[in-house]
Each structure stands twice: as C-alpha cells, then as structure tokens.
Amino acid sequence: MKLRIPILKLKDCLIVSVQWELEDQTALQFQEDLLNKIHETSARGVVIDLTPIDFIDSFIAKVLGDVISMSSLMGAKVVITGIQPAVAITLIELGIRLEDVMTALDLENGLEKLQRELEA
Amino acid sequence: MGTRSSVVILSEWDIVAARQLGRNEAREVGFGTVDQARITTAISELARNIYIYAGKGKIEIERISERGSIGIIITASDEGPGIPDVRKVMEDGFSTSGGLGAGVPGVRRLMDDFKLDTVLGEGTIIKATKWIR
Numbered sequence: 113m114k115l116r117i118p119i120l121k122l123k124d125c126l127i128v129s130v131q132w133e134l135e136d137q138t139a140l141q142f143q144e145d146l147l148n149k150i151h152e153t154s155a156r157g158v159v160i161d162l163t164p165i166d167f168i169d170s171f172i173a174k175v176l177g178d179v180i181s182m183s184s185l186m187g188a189k190v191v192i193t194g195i196q197p198a199v200a201i202t203l204i205e206l207g208i209r210l211e212d213v214m215t216a217l218d219l220e221n222g223l224e225k226l227q228r229e230l231e232a
Numbered sequence: 233m234g235t236r237s238s239v240v241i242l243s244e245w246d247i248v249a250a251r252q253l254g255r256n257e258a259r260e261v262g263f264g265t266v267d268q269a270r271i272t273t274a275i276s277e278l279a280r281n282i283y284i285y286a287g288k289g290k291i292e293i294e295r296i297s298e299r300g301s302i303g304i305i306i307t308a309s310d311e312g313p314g315i316p317d318v319r320k321v322m323e324d325g326f327s328t329s330g331g332l333g334a335g336v337p338g339v340r341r342l343m344d345d346f347k348l349d350t351v352l353g354e355g356t357i358i359k360a361t362k363w364i365r
Contacts, residue, residue: 167255169251
C-alpha cells in the first residue's frame with residue numbers, strides 16, 4: 113500500500129498539504145514526486161503545510177530538509193507552514209535545527225511570504 | 233507495575249505501529265499534547281535504531297504508578313551487535329547511519345529518565361521513562 117501526497121499547482125507555486133502521519137516510504141515518494149512536479153510545471157515556489165502533523169522524528173525532518181535543498185537546486189523556494197507547538201518543541205529538544213528554512217504560521221501567510229520572496 | 237503492551241520491530245511499518253501504540257497509551261494515561269509528541273517521537277527514534285542497527289527487536293510500553301505519580305516506560309530491546317562506544321552515541325551529532333544523529337541523545341532529552349545497557353555481540357536495552365507532571 114503506497115499513499116501519495118497530493119501536490120496542487122496554483123499559478124507559479126505548488127501547494128502541498130500533508131494530511132496524515134508520514135511513514136518512511138510515503139515521505140521518500142513525496143520527495144521524488146515534488147521534484148518531478150517542479151520540473152513539469154516550472155514552479156518557482158512551494159508551500160508545504162504540516163498543520164495536521166502532530167510529531168516529526170529525525171527521519172522525517174531529514175527528508176523535509178533534503179527536499180528543501182533539492183528544490184532549491186532546481187530553482188524553487190520552499191516555505192514550511194503550520195508547525196504545531198508540540199512539534200516545534202520536540203524538534204528542538206530532539207536536537208534538530210531546520211536552519212535557513214523559510215517558515216510561516218499558516219498556509220495563507222506562507223503563500224504571502226513566498227510571493228514576496230519571488231518578487232524580490 | 234502496570235499494564236504492558238509491545239510491538240515487534242521487523243520492518244518500517246512496525247516503526248509506525250510502535251509509535252501509534254505509544255501515542256494511544258500516552259493519551260489514555262493522560263499526557264498532554266506536547267508530552268504525547270515527545271513520547272511518540274522518542275519511540276520512533278528507538279524503533280528506527282532497532283530497525284537500522286539490529287534488524288529485529290521489540291518496543292514495550294508499560295504504564296507505571298509510583299508514589300502517586302503516573303507515567304510510561306518505553307523499553308527498546310534487541311539482540312543486535314551492541315554499541316561499541318556508548319559515550320560516542322550519546323554525543324550530539326554522532327550517527328553511523330547517515331541520519332541526523334539526533335537519535336539517542338535526543339531521546340534522553342525528550343524523556344525524564346533514561347538508561348542504556350549494551351553488551352557487544354549480545355544486544356542493547358534502552359529504558360526511557362516519562363512522568364505526568
């Protein structure tokens with residue numbers, strides 16, 4: 113059974129809403145799918161919304177960090193949105209720093225931030 | 233000593249099963265959302281270590297009550313190769329698997345009590361406890 117995370121296109125951006133707990137294969141599949149979609153659509157920005165996610169372990173954090181770097185190599189900027197308080201606390205306690213990662217409180221703020229970045 | 237449940241770790245799917253069990257237990261025992269996330273994350277790291285380094289092992293989750301306090305003990309046990317240099321794996325940033333190296337020291341920070349026993353060639357047992365504050 114392989115669940116795939118849907119990736120939506122809105123103008124020159126891609127929107128990803130992660131709706132369920134990420135397991136390893138889904139996360140790795142998502143990495144590939146997102147990069148292919150950036151290639152297909154020539155998207156310049158991506159918002160990944162994690163609002164429903166209630167924990168992130170070091171593996172998922174690594175996959176997320178990697179996909180942000182990979183997207184950047186392809187010329188697309190990524191904003192992470194919707195990190196819950198419990199997730200922020202456990203990530204830092206775990207010792208994970210997602211440095212140089214653009215973040216915003218929610219999808220709306222994330223899209224605004226991305227638009228500003230792309231216009232700059 | 234209280235009720236105990238366990239998940240055998242053999243595949244990546246068992247990592248998911250172990251953390252789901254942990255999250256449910258943590259919620260039922262009465263932990264808040266932040267502690268639920270801490271416990272779920274700790275189990276995920278421990279289960280992944282078993283999967284990567286030992287190939288096979290077990291995560292046990294036990295409810296405990298002691299002197300009026302309620303808590304959860306996570307026991308991660310395997311019969312893998314053991315850890316040659318415990319001090320090194322307790323250092324932040326050390327990992328031999330190409331991961332982020334957040335594993336063991338991260339788990340210690342997420343939980344209240346932490347105990348690691350390892351014998352080369354015989355295996356590793358990690359016990360991590362979280363109490364409701």
